[in-house]
Amino acid sequence: MSNTSSEKLTTEERIKEAATRVFIRKGYAATKTRDIAEEANINIASLHYYYRSKDKLFQLAVGDAMQQFSNIMDEVFNSEIELHEKIYGFVERYTDFLLSNPFVPIFIINESQVNAERVHQMLDNQDKVELLERQLKDLEARGVIRPTSIADFMMNMVSLTVFPVISKPLIMKKLSVKPEEYEVLLNQRKQLVPEMIINYMYLKKP
Numbered sequence: 001m002s003n004t005s006s007e008k009l010t011t012e013e014r015i016k017e018a019a020t021r022v023f024i025r026k027g028y029a030a031t032k033t034r035d036i037a038e039e040a041n042i043n044i045a046s047l048h049y050y051y052r053s054k055d056k057l058f059q060l061a062v063g064d065a066m067q068q069f070s071n072i073m074d075e076v077f078n079s080e081i082e083l084h085e086k087i088y089g090f091v092e093r094y095t096d097f098l099l100s101n102p103f104v105p106i107f108i109i110n111e112s113q114v115n116a117e118r119v120h121q122m123l124d125n126q127d128k129v130e131l132l133e134r135q136l137k138d139l140e141a142r143g144v145i146r147p148t149s150i151a152d153f154m155m156n157m158v159s160l161t162v163f164p165v166i167s168k169p170l171i172m173k174k175l176s177v178k179p180e181e182y183e184v185l186l187n188q189r190k191q192l193v194p195e196m197i198i199n200y201m202y203l204k205k206p
Contacts, residue, residue, distance in 0.1 A: 012050055014040045019061035024107050027114050028058060065101045066108070072097060077132040083139060084206040086132070088194045091161050095190050098165045099183065105162045129154075145201045153201075160193045 018040035022031050033054055037047040051057045076090045098105070129150065136153060139145045164171070164186060172182055198206065 011040075011042065011046070014042070015047060015050055015057070016061055019057045020103055023058060023062050024103050024110065027111055028054075029115055033057065062104070062107055065104050068097060069101070069104050069108075077129050080131075082206065083132075083135050083145075084194075084198050084202070087157070087197050088190075090157055091193045092190045094158075094161045095186055098162065099186060102165050102168070105166055109166070144204050144206075146203055148201055156197060160197070161189075164189065 015036065019036045022035050022039050026035065031054065033047055034044055036057060037044045040047070051060065072093050073090070076086050076093060079086065079089075081089070132153075133150045136145070136148055136150060140147050168182060171177065172179070177185070
């Protein structure tokens with residue numbers, strides 16, 4: 001690869017990282033391309049050379065990851081596998097995703113406060129979870145699991161997986177945990193969280 005290509009790639013990465021930080025800090029509506037240029041320490045002309053609109057920058061920095069965040073839920077919960085397998089699969093895949101994209105839940109929370117409609121639009125193509133709901137009702141009717149609403153199930157799954165990522169700075173500070181140690185803890189939760197949920201829900205061992 002030539003030096004010119006290397007420099008271009010480095011600049012694009014700087015822009016992406018800067019855009020991510022600014023969108024999270026200020027939200028989509030309040031962010032200007034000039035803000036991103038200043039964050040990346042480049043002039044506005046250089047920024048426009050690579051990305052000519054705020055929408056393209058947003059899609060690069062946040063939009064694609066947001067879509068992945070939504071797709072994981074759809075792929076796991078709408079599959080034909082057993083419920084306990086879905087629980088393990090969801091926690092493992094979401095944990096891996098959040099370790100690589102820790103800004104996504106923070107952005108959703110922040111943006112929901114100032115521009116909920118935009119968040120709804122970005123997640124508008126989510127699949128419904130009728131199959132999961134039928135699965136819960138069937139297992140409940142057969143006495144396999146305790147009565148559990150789809151809302152409670154989803155909130156438990158998401159909160160137990162996402163909140164430890166959002167609260168990382170607080171927990172690291174309170175417990176004097178190093179970043180690499182915290183990543184180990186999150187990976188251990190791939191086993192711990194499903195076990196907690198399954199032990200609570202199931203009246204008969206799956």
